[in-house]
Amino acid sequence: MWDVGLASMFKERDNKGKTGPCIGLVMNVTPLKISILNGEVTLQGEHLYMADNLILKQGDEVFIIPTESEQTFFITNKAKKVGG
Template sequence: MWDVGLAQMFKERENKINIGPCVGKIVGVKPLKVSILDGQVILQEGHLYICQSLAKREYKLELNADGDIGDIAITSKPSNPLISFNISEKEKTKLTLYFELKQGDEVLIIPAENQQVFFIVDKIQKSS
């Protein structure tokens, strides 16, 4: 049986395949689950890090109308109400955008060197 032992030693010595940057698909939101490698691997929340800019982005916002500050109104779909807010202090005004991952979204996944944790960098879409 020395030949089986020798073959096993060669197999153990083979370089393991490293996962590089890849496309992941959101398959669960609460808790977060991401499928990679055509569904062969499901990454759980404990193995995932999300880039802060994907979750929340803040911008300093300044609205000028002939040197004055004023109102901003945002109209969205007919089913959603009109959103309006007043800017009264330029220095304290900021706009915060929150993003959400939805089931079916595709994301760019980059593994850490040890391939035990993975970083969700951004939502992506295939170009048309």
């Protein structure tokens, strides 16, 4: 049955879920670094696009939308939790 276990491990490795729209935390402004997925991933400036008029500061929460390839991410706006 070792082969079933091995196949299961390959399947789990190869079927990582896609990252959908999420909330990111601005860790640093210059250079820009944003943490997503509870700190598992840090996005840096070369992978990010944002509106020209968006002003960020450390500690801000922002909306992040990945491209299909998950190599480029769009910062669309600041986020604010409602009610708690």
